[in-house]
Amino acid sequence: MVLSEFQLTVLRKSSETRGYGGHTAISCRRHLERAWEIKDDMPEVAVFLAITAEEEAATSLFHALKKRNYDNANRIKLRDHRFKAGVYPFLKLLGETLIPLKESLSLQLYFDSEFQPSGEEIFRVKMPMFVKGEREYCLIPEPPLHIFSKDAAGENKDYLKEVRGVATEKGIESIYLYIKGLANERNKVLYASDSGIPNVVDATPALQRHTNAAMLNLTIYLLIEPHKRQNLPQEALNAFIKVLDRIEEKC
Numbered sequence: 001m002v003l004s005e006f007q008l009t010v011l012r013k014s015s016e017t018r019g020y021g022g023h024t025a026i027s028c029r030r031h032l033e034r035a036w037e038i039k040d041d042m043p044e045v046a047v048f049l050a051i052t053a054e055e056e057a058a059t060s061l062f063h064a065l066k067k068r069n070y071d072n073a074n075r076i077k078l079r080d081h082r083f084k085a086g087v088y089p090f091l092k093l094l095g096e097t098l099i100p101l102k103e104s105l106s107l108q109l110y111f112d113s114e115f116q117p118s119g120e121e122i123f124r125v126k127m128p129m130f131v132k133g134e135r136e137y138c139l140i141p142e143p144p145l146h147i148f149s150k151d152a153a154g155e156n157k158d159y160l161k162e163v164r165g166v167a168t169e170k171g172i173e174s175i176y177l178y179i180k181g182l183a184n185e186r187n188k189v190l191y192a193s194d195s196g197i198p199n200v201v202d203a204t205p206a207l208q209r210h211t212n213a214a215m216l217n218l219t220i221y222l223l224i225e226p227h228k229r230q231n232l233p234q235e236a237l238n239a240f241i242k243v244l245d246r247i248e249e250k251c
């Protein structure tokens with residue numbers, strides 16, 4: 001498994017957190033390592049392990065939201081594969097709605113121990129503003145995701161509407177059916193169907209996709225877990241729950 005130094009740090013730091021979220025982060029790491037080890041000999045099993053790793057990372061994120069008492073966190077169904085499979089695509093679509101912010105400010109993620117009495121490093125976001133002499137001046141939100149975003153009319157953004165719009169632009173006709181289909185992917189590599197048995201020729205693309213998903217889930221986990229309730233995660237969770245509610249209505 002080839003990971004960047006940043007990704008390795010995310011895996012290590014998330015695995016060092018305490019409680020249920022830390023346990024699922026460790027499980028995620030173990031599943032990823034095993035998936036890449038057996039990808040050539042047992043590709044279907046490797047893909048299943050990678051999917052499970054992504055879901056474990058999503059579970060870490062869910063527990064951070066519950067731990068910090070976010071509104072609607074009690075509505076997250078930890079055993080429902082649709083919830084766990086839906087996190088990554090939702091975060092990707094949500095990220096697209098924040099592009100104007102990213103284009104106006106260069107966002108950088110880093111680990112920092114400053115202002116921590118324990119000296120423990122935590123994940124932060126910084127936005128370089130300007131350089132004067134040899135010093136770089138940055139805007140550092142504290143906590144990192146306590147960000148408020150307004151629409152053109154100055155109103156709070158409707159993230160569900162924004163996510164739907166991005167999905168449509170990407171050719172996703174129904175975000176609800178899209179997430180439902182992703183949740184069923186694990187069954188396709190596990191069980192035979194009327195068309196035959198599962199057959200994965202090259203597991204690498206799927207493993208890379210699920211590894212990237214796990215990394216994003218754990219990155220957001222680390223931006224939420226150490227902090228009290230923040231605005232952006234709350235707004236995102238509200239929209240995510242509405243998406244999953246619609247999936248259940250369509251079942």
